[in-house]
Each structure stands twice: as structure tokens, then as C-alpha cells.
Amino acid sequence: MTKILHRNIGTNLPKAVAGEGIYITDSEGRRYIDGSGGAAVSCLGHNHSEVLAAMKAQMARISYAHTSFFTTDIAEQLAEQLVELAPEGLDYVYLVSGGSEAVEAALKMARQHFVEVGQPQRRHIIARRQSYHGNTIGALATGGNEWRRAQFKPLLPETHHVSPCYAYRDMQTGETPEAYAERLAAELEAKVIELGDDKIMAFVAEPLVGATLGAVGPVADYFKRVREICDRYGILLILDEVMCGMGRTGTIFALEQEGIVPDLVTIAKGLGGGFQPIGAVLLSENIYRAFAEGSGLFQHGHTYIGHPIAAAAASKVIEILKRPEMMVNVVKMGDRLQAGLDAALGQSPYVGDIRGRGLFRGVEIVADKDTKQPFDAARKIHSKIKTEAMQRGLMCYPMGGTMDGKQGDHVLLAPPYIVKPEQIDLIVERLAAAITAAI
Ligand code: PLP
Numbered sequence: 001m002t003k004i005l006h007r008n009i010g011t012n013l014p015k016a017v018a019g020e021g022i023y024i025t026d027s028e029g030r031r032y033i034d035g036s037g038g039a040a041v042s043c044l045g046h047n048h049s050e051v052l053a054a055m056k057a058q059m060a061r062i063s064y065a066h067t068s069f070f071t072t073d074i075a076e077q078l079a080e081q082l083v084e085l086a087p088e089g090l091d092y093v094y095l096v097s098g099g100s101e102a103v104e105a106a107l108k109m110a111r112q113h114f115v116e117v118g119q120p121q122r123r124h125i126i127a128r129r130q131s132y133h134g135n136t137i138g139a140l141a142t143g144g145n146e147w148r149r150a151q152f153k154p155l156l157p158e159t160h161h162v163s164p165c166y167a168y169r170d171m172q173t174g175e176t177p178e179a180y181a182e183r184l185a186a187e188l189e190a191k192v193i194e195l196g197d198d199k200i201m202a203f204v205a206e207p208l209v210g211a212t213l214g215a216v217g218p219v220a221d222y223f224k225r226v227r228e229i230c231d232r233y234g235i236l237l238i239l240d241e242v243m244c245g246m247g248r249t250g251t252i253f254a255l256e257q258e259g260i261v262p263d264l265v266t267i268a269k270g271l272g273g274g275f276q277p278i279g280a281v282l283l284s285e286n287i288y289r290a291f292a293e294g295s296g297l298f299q300h301g302h303t304y305i306g307h308p309i310a311a312a313a314a315s316k317v318i319e320i321l322k323r324p325e326m327m328v329n330v331v332k333m334g335d336r337l338q339a340g341l342d343a344a345l346g347q348s349p350y351v352g353d354i355r356g357r358g359l360f361r362g363v364e365i366v367a368d369k370d371t372k373q374p375f376d377a378a379r380k381i382h383s384k385i386k387t388e389a390m391q392r393g394l395m396c397y398p399m400g401g402t403m404d405g406k407q408g409d410h411v412l413l414a415p416p417y418i419v420k421p422e423q424i425d426l427i428v429e430r431l432a433a434a435i436t437a438a439i
């Protein structure tokens with residue numbers, strides 16, 4: 001009998017004993033293609049020899065030094081690498097241990113920034129429905145994933161939500177993407193005015209919505225309109241790239257494709273590639289200055305921030321991600337994955353939409369393709385797909401349809417960037433078979 005409180009109690013989980021490239025092997029000798037990189041984590045696959053060597057070398061130097069006493073070469077190096085990679089305007093880095101921690105830190109940075117610059121009345125966070133920003137209390141309050149929030153609502157601080165940019169369901173017939181982006185911007189502006197135009201501290205969004213919607217990207221110009229509203233009302237823009245960042249969509253930061261620079265960016269998952277738990281917040285000079293010239297501190301901190309072994313893993317992951325062939329493969333294999341999914345599933349009466357960018361793709365399942373009506377949540381189509389896929393040696397990341405018919409079940413695919421064409425074809429074949437078997 002297990003002594004672990006697993007996520008799903010009573011399920012008979014296979015035991016992972018080895019990982020190599022895009023495969024995980026269990027204790028029965030079964031091999032699974034890691035078609036989702038866990039949850040969009042394993043960007044370089046498993047047991048990457050160069051990352052392991054970098055971690056070992058760091059362990060032999062120093063494994064831990066508390067950040068209130070010391071900095072380390074490796075943490076400094078990682079911060080420099082990140083700033084060099086980031087769009088101009090994101091000049092400083094705060095290292096944490098994961099995605100939720102990054103979001104919590106970003107929210108507190110936004111709040112402290114306004115306290116430091118003499119605008120303490122700014123306290124409201126606006127985020128979007130059908131989003132996910134993490135499971136800690138502040139991050140959960142920020143996210144709009146109703147299934148994850150429901151029972152914890154009495155504990156959550158007040159946050160405000162507007163519509164996501166979800167063209168498949170919400171763009172109206174005859175509406176252009178530009179007009180849709182304008183409509184969403186107008187909704188955001190109306191929310192700002194309703195709450196008090198000098199009372200908002202931050203707008204938070206995922207460039208591509210991952211866990212809640214399944215790789216749903218914005219229409220053209222959406223983030224430009226959002227940036228304009230934030231600028232008009234002095235609101236900080238926080239983009240959460242925990243899932244879609246670190247090369248997943250074909251550029252190191254997904255936001256590079258939107259032509260804007262936010263004030264704060266959160267990253268995690270692919271940053272450590274699963275070799276170590278690590279995340280980071282990238283912040284603008286402006287925010288840094290407010291702290292440096294104000295109280296002289298950022299009033300926050302966890303025990304493991306800037307952990308040297310995690311920093312060593314991330315530093316090597318970044319070095320590898322920067323090799324030109326990496327992003328080329330993400331785009332090429334991503335196109336192949338989309339084309340394969342379109343060919344295998346596009347005609348299915350139960351597949352409503354296949355979308356995404358790079359190696360970040362989502363398949364939305366519906367009961368009726370014409371009306372886009374989701375399956376009854378009680379049928380748990382998404383978990384059945386996961387089970388069927390595992391039986392066929394494929395890991396995919398599923399999520400149930402929620403929000404009273406406003407989204408279907410979906411499956412997220414996010415394979416490692418080292419995936420090969422024939423492996424992409426296998427992922428498509430196994431997923432198509434799993435979906436057919438599950439419905
Ligand atoms: N933000 C986004 C966009 C995520 O997708 C996730 C996790 O899926 C998180 C934050 C939370 O990250 P973590 O699970 O590392 O705390």
C-alpha cells in the first residue's frame with residue numbers, strides 16, 4: 001500500500017524507472033512516448049547527458065548557499081543568459097523554484113512596485129476566465145480555471161476576470177480577428193473603469209492558454225491592444241509563460257510573436273527541463289528601480305530561490321535551446337504534428353478544433369461538431385483518452401470540459417524538442433486511436 005497521497009487516490013499508477021530521449025520506461029518494461037513532456041516540462045527529453053554533467057559539476061562545487069548570505073556564479077550566469085535572451089526591456093531576473101512561485105512573486109512585485117512609487121491604492125488584479133496560473137492561493141485566485149478553484153473560493157483573495165481570447169468559440173460569425181481583438185480590449189477597458197482606473201495593479205495572461213484550454217493562442221493584435229490599455233491606465237502587464245515559454249512555440253518566449261514587451265514575465269517548466277525544479281520572473285528596469293531606490297529590497301523570498309544545482313541545470317538547458325537547430329526543429333516538427341493531427345482527426349465528428357504553435361498543440365473534443373457542444377462532463381472523455389493513450393504507450397495531457405458548455409474536453413501535446421519525424425507520426429497514430437477508443 002502506498003504511503004503517498006497521490007493526486008488521484010486509488011489509481012494504479014505505473015512506476016517510472018527510466019527515461020531516455022522522448023521515452024519513459026516503467027517497472028514492467030513498457031515504454032511510453034512522452035508526447036506531452038509531462039505537463040510541457042521535458043523540453044530536451046529525459047536524461048540529457050550534457051544537463052546531467054552540468055548538474056554533477058555544480059554539485060561537486062557547492063549544492064546550496066542561502067541567498068540572504070551569498071550569491072553564486074551559476075545563479076549570476078543564469079540571470080545573464082535569461083536577460084540576453086529576453087526581449088529588450090526585461091532587464092532583471094528573480095529566481096524561484098517553479099511556476100506557481102513565479103506567479104506569486106510577480107504579483108507581489110507588482111504590488112510592491114506601486115507601494116514604492118506612491119500609488120498604494122493600486123491593488124486589483126485582472127486576469128482572464130479559462131486560464132491557469134498555478135495552485136498556490138494567490139496564483140489560484142488569479143487563474144480562471146473554475147474546476148481547480150471551486151472548493152477553495154472562500155480562501156481566495158478577490159480577483160477579477162475578463163474573457164480569454166478564444167477564437168474557436170468566441171469570435172463571432174463575420175467578425176474579423178482585428179474586430180474581435182478590439183472587442184476584447186474594450187471589455188478589458190470597461191473592467192478597468194468599473195474597478196477604478198487608478199486602482200488596477202496588473203493584468204495577467206498566458207500568451208497561449210495551456211492547461212485550461214489546450215494551446216489556445218491569441219488572434220493577431222490582441223496583445224498589442226492589451227498593451228495599449230495597460231499603458232493608458234498605468235497597469236503592469238504580467239505574461240505567464242510558465243507553460244508556453246522556453247522555446248515551446250518556436251521562439252524562446254511566446255510573446256516575441258506578439259510584438260509587445262510586458263513588464264513582468266513568469267517562466268518555469270521548460271526552464272529546468274524537468275531536470276530540476278526552477279522558475280523565474282523577468283522584470284523591467286522600472287520595477288527594479290522602484291525597489292532599489294525605494295526600500296532597497298523585494299520583500300519576499302523562499303528558502304530554495306537561486307538554488308545552484310537548479311541554476312546549473314537551467315543554464316545548460318538554455319545553452320542547448322540557443323543552438324539554431326533547436327527552434328528549427330520545434331517549428332518543423334510542430335508543423336508536422338499539426339498536419340498529422342489535421343489529417344488523422346480533422347474529419348472526426350468529435351474533433352472541434354486542432355490548434356497551437358510549435359510543439360504546443362491542442363485537440364478540442366466535442367459531442368457535436370456543428371454546435372460545438374461539449375460532451376457531458378460526467379463522461380470524463382479526457383480521462384478516458386489519457387487511459388487509452390497510456391495503454392498505447394503515449395503520454396498526452398488531458399483536461400475536462402467545464403464552464404457550462406463553454407469549452408470541450410481537450411488533449412494537450414507538448415513533446416520534447418528533440419522529437420523526430422517518425423516519432424511525431426507515432427504520436428498522431430496513437431492519439432487518434434486513443435480518441436476513437438475513448439469515445
Ligand atoms: N502558470 C501556468 C501558465 C501554468 O501552466 C502552470 C502549471 O501548469 C503554472 C503557472 C504553475 O506552475 P507549477 O505547477 O510549476 O507551480
